[in-house]
Amino acid sequence: MGWIEAVKRIATDPSVKVICPVCQKVYLKVRDIPNENNPSEVQRQMLCDKCGAFNALRLTK
Numbered sequence: 001m002g003w004i005e006a007v008k009r010i011a012t013d014p015s016v017k018v019i020c021p022v023c024q025k026v027y028l029k030v031r032d033i034p035n036e037n038n039p040s041e042v043q044r045q046m047l048c049d050k051c052g053a054f055n056a057l058r059l060t061k
């Protein structure tokens with residue numbers, strides 16, 4: 001699974017277990033960061049503890 005598919009799944013459900021698309025060894029950690037400038041928007045960050053891979057997407061509530 002690549003980043004595109006991983007991001008698509010996490011966008012739908014942040015609790016889903018998605019294996020890191022880069023190292024394929026561990027599940028991505030997901031967290032939502034509120035956008036201080038725009039309360040209706042959050043940034044959902046995906047991080048791999050193992051290899052440091054990172055991606056983020058914007059979600060509107």
Ligand SMILES: [Zn+2]
Pocket residue numbers: 020021022023024025026048049050051052053
């Ligand atoms: Zn990784």
